[in-house]
Amino acid sequence: MPEFSQPFSGNKCERKLDKNELIRAVRFSIASEFEAIQLYEQLRDSTEDENAKKLLTEVAGDEKEHVGNFLRLLKELCPDEKDFYKDGWEEASEVMGLKD
Numbered sequence: 085m086p087e088f089s090q091p092f093s094g095n096k097c098e099r100k101l102d103k104n105e106l107i108r109a110v111r112f113s114i115a116s117e118f119e120a121i122q123l124y125e126q127l128r129d130s131t132e133d134e135n136a137k138k139l140l141t142e143v144a145g146d147e148k149e150h151v152g153n154f155l156r157l158l159k160e161l162c163p164d165e166k167d168f169y170k171d172g173w174e175e176a177s178e179v180m181g182l183k184d
């Protein structure tokens with residue numbers, strides 16, 4: 085989604101990001117990928133044009149892969165964070181009575 089109010093939109097940062105800034109930028113990127121998925125699937129579900137439906141489905145799938153790309157990077161940048169996700173995953177599985 086275009087977000088031209090962001091200081092980096094269309095420009096590089098005048099200095100290099102420190103590690104915490106990079107972690108926040110990666111989290112923001114993950115959220116942006118989810119937003120893109122929402123947009124493309126909403127558009128797909130709102131049209132009857134078959135070519136558009138096919139392309140939007142394909143592109144939404146690409147965005148889901150990008151979520152995985154950024155999650156992998158986040159794990160490298162912030163290795164302890166995966167324990168929170170694992171705890172949340174296991175808690176939800178327990179609440180829903182699922183094994184995994």
Ligand SMILES: [Fe+2]
Pocket residue numbers: 117120146147150
């Ligand atoms: Fe993407």
